[in-house]
Amino acid sequence: MYAVNSEIQAASETLPSKHALRKPVNMGQICRWLLLFAGGILMVAPIAYMISTSLKWPHEIYNLSLVPEEPHLENYIYVLEDGRFYGWFINSIIIATITTASNIIFDSLVGYTLCKFRFPGRYIVFIAILSTLMIPTEMLVIPWYLMSQSLGWLDSYWGIMFPGLMTAFGTFLMKQFFETVPDDFIEAARIDGLNELQIWWTVAMPLVRPALAALAIFVFLGNWTAFIWPLIVTNSVEMYTLPVGLSSFGDEADVQWELIMTGAAISTIPTLIVFLVFQRFIIRGVVMAGLKG
Amino acid sequence: MYRNLSVRQKHIVWAWGFLVIPIVFYVVIRFYPTANAMVISFQDWNLLGNRVWTGWTNYEKLWNDPVFWKVFQNTFAYLLIGTPVSLVVSFAIAFHLDKLRFMHGFLRMLYFLPFMTSAVAMAWVWRWFYQPVPIGLFNNFLSSLGIPQIEFLRSTTLALSAILAPAVWAGLGFQVIIFMAGLRAIPRSYYEAARIDGVSGWTILWQITIPLLKPTIVFIVVFSSIGFLRIFDHVFNMTTGDPGGPLNSTKPLVLMIYQTAFTDFNMGYAAAQTVVLFLILLVVSLLQLRILRDR
Numbered sequence: 078m079y080a081v082n083s084e085i086q087a088a089s090e091t092l093p094s095k096h097a098l099r100k101p102v103n104m105g106q107i108c109r110w111l112l113l114f115a116g117g118i119l120m121v122a123p124i125a126y127m128i129s130t131s132l133k134w135p136h137e138i139y140n141l142s143l144v145p146e147e148p149h150l151e152n153y154i155y156v157l158e159d160g161r162f163y164g165w166f167i168n169s170i171i172i173a174t175i176t177t178a179s180n181i182i183f184d185s186l187v188g189y190t191l192c193k194f195r196f197p198g199r200y201i202v203f204i205a206i207l208s209t210l211m212i213p214t215e216m217l218v219i220p221w222y223l224m225s226q227s228l229g230w231l232d233s234y235w236g237i238m239f240p241g242l243m244t245a246f247g248t249f250l251m252k253q254f255f256e257t258v259p260d261d262f263i264e265a266a267r268i269d270g271l272n273e274l275q276i277w278w279t280v281a282m283p284l285v286r287p288a289l290a291a292l293a294i295f296v297f298l299g300n301w302t303a304f305i306w307p308l309i310v311t312n313s314v315e316m317y318t319l320p321v322g323l324s325s326f327g328d329e330a331d332v333q334w335e336l337i338m339t340g341a342a343i344s345t346i347p348t349l350i351v352f353l354v355f356q357r358f359i360i361r362g363v364v365m366a367g368l369k370g
Numbered sequence: 371m372y373r374n375l376s377v378r379q380k381h382i383v384w385a386w387g388f389l390v391i392p393i394v395f396y397v398v399i400r401f402y403p404t405a406n407a408m409v410i411s412f413q414d415w416n417l418l419g420n421r422v423w424t425g426w427t428n429y430e431k432l433w434n435d436p437v438f439w440k441v442f443q444n445t446f447a448y449l450l451i452g453t454p455v456s457l458v459v460s461f462a463i464a465f466h467l468d469k470l471r472f473m474h475g476f477l478r479m480l481y482f483l484p485f486m487t488s489a490v491a492m493a494w495v496w497r498w499f500y501q502p503v504p505i506g507l508f509n510n511f512l513s514s515l516g517i518p519q520i521e522f523l524r525s526t527t528l529a530l531s532a533i534l535a536p537a538v539w540a541g542l543g544f545q546v547i548i549f550m551a552g553l554r555a556i557p558r559s560y561y562e563a564a565r566i567d568g569v570s571g572w573t574i575l576w577q578i579t580i581p582l583l584k585p586t587i588v589f590i591v592v593f594s595s596i597g598f599l600r601i602f603d604h605v606f607n608m609t610t611g612d613p614g615g616p617l618n619s620t621k622p623l624v625l626m627i628y629q630t631a632f633t634d635f636n637m638g639y640a641a642a643q644t645v646v647l648f649l650i651l652l653v654v655s656l657l658q659l660r661i662l663r664d665r
Contacts (some may be wrong), residue, residue, distance in 0.1 A: 258547030
């Protein structure tokens, strides 16, 4: 689309860089491939063992074999019939979805405003938002907890979500990408009689769709796996998110590792599927966010 | 009234209109709590009683607390082992993966997959791996080779590295992707010129590749250091029952903060610890930026 985007696209192409292309296949390359393949298998082994154990009977978990003797879904049925995991799964979905939507709207609105409008105070607002990147979440959890307590937000969806509704990282990322939208487009839309809100939503937003997708993936994954704040703000088992629920379940299930692995698989498989489906897209998003963020 | 404004004035109205909700959010959810944490750090408060102003007492208490110094040491151990190991390993993988074409995307996927997992889930998976003989995968494997079993999580010396391993593992894929993007941004002509001059591969690596990758390296070092200094999910989940491991051997600062605030309800003391965490993060990042940028 624009110079910066195509550069990133080129950077994240599936093919390795051109230096590799003309080299003939030799023993060195074969060794390199085999080593990297072995390393890659080691990398996914923990995930593979988790899934394989979730399909095993209790007496088999001592077995080093990755293939269950008689694969079965009893563990999943047991864990889901218990009802808690189902509830935690729904909680996590709702929280991650709403937070993602909020970040998509507000981070891009702020990024757009800071990028495309000239107004007094613009620089101060930008620096102020950027400076919050330096504040670690852990420093804020105590005041957030006290705030939630006095406002009655403890143990509610809102209580879990409110700290993450906007992020400085997302705002900065979107601001960088709105730089690639030519001002002429916005001027033309103004002449066509669109108001500023319409210009942002119908003209600018569609032009930064890849960045929005990257932001959505990061925010969703971050909230899906978030642990410390949901752990602090929730009290009742029904309000737990998947990571908090899994943590308490693991403690309680004690040595029933096949059940713990089932719970772990339930909280991991959805993001793995998302990754396998949108793989190229996600890797491109990581590169964009990494280079620009 | 709006109609009478000039174009420029209209823009100012729109801009501030767009920013109203976000500014309220940042003030109430980011700046006010930051200031509040600093204020609470000078108070004594157990959540039920009155807030008592105590000046620097919490900081003095922290300075004289042997547990804090142990925790401080652990926090830096996570950083000083985790960051270099993940930097070197991810660079090695990216460097070689960049030179391969055959099933490149598949290999990259294998390395990236752990990044998409949840830290809590994987902490439990690794915890299972580390269990003693009849159960744990690693010890079963060792015993099948006739090696005596290792008490990974119950050892005061090994437990920290054992907890760090899944944290490094999960972050590698991200760093590999970033490194490969950095490698590809290096102009090909540099390598060609070096080849014409007959420079060895090792020299090319040290004289061309690594210096040109410096922005990428700075980014990865700062980014992963912040992550290791804030490690919590893995430690908490791999040592529930005995949080922080035997003799606090694995306890990082964030876990200490969590326990002080939400197990002991000692809010003032916990807030002082969060301020210290903030200062550590700030100083470490600034030092890294300075050292790495200058060279």
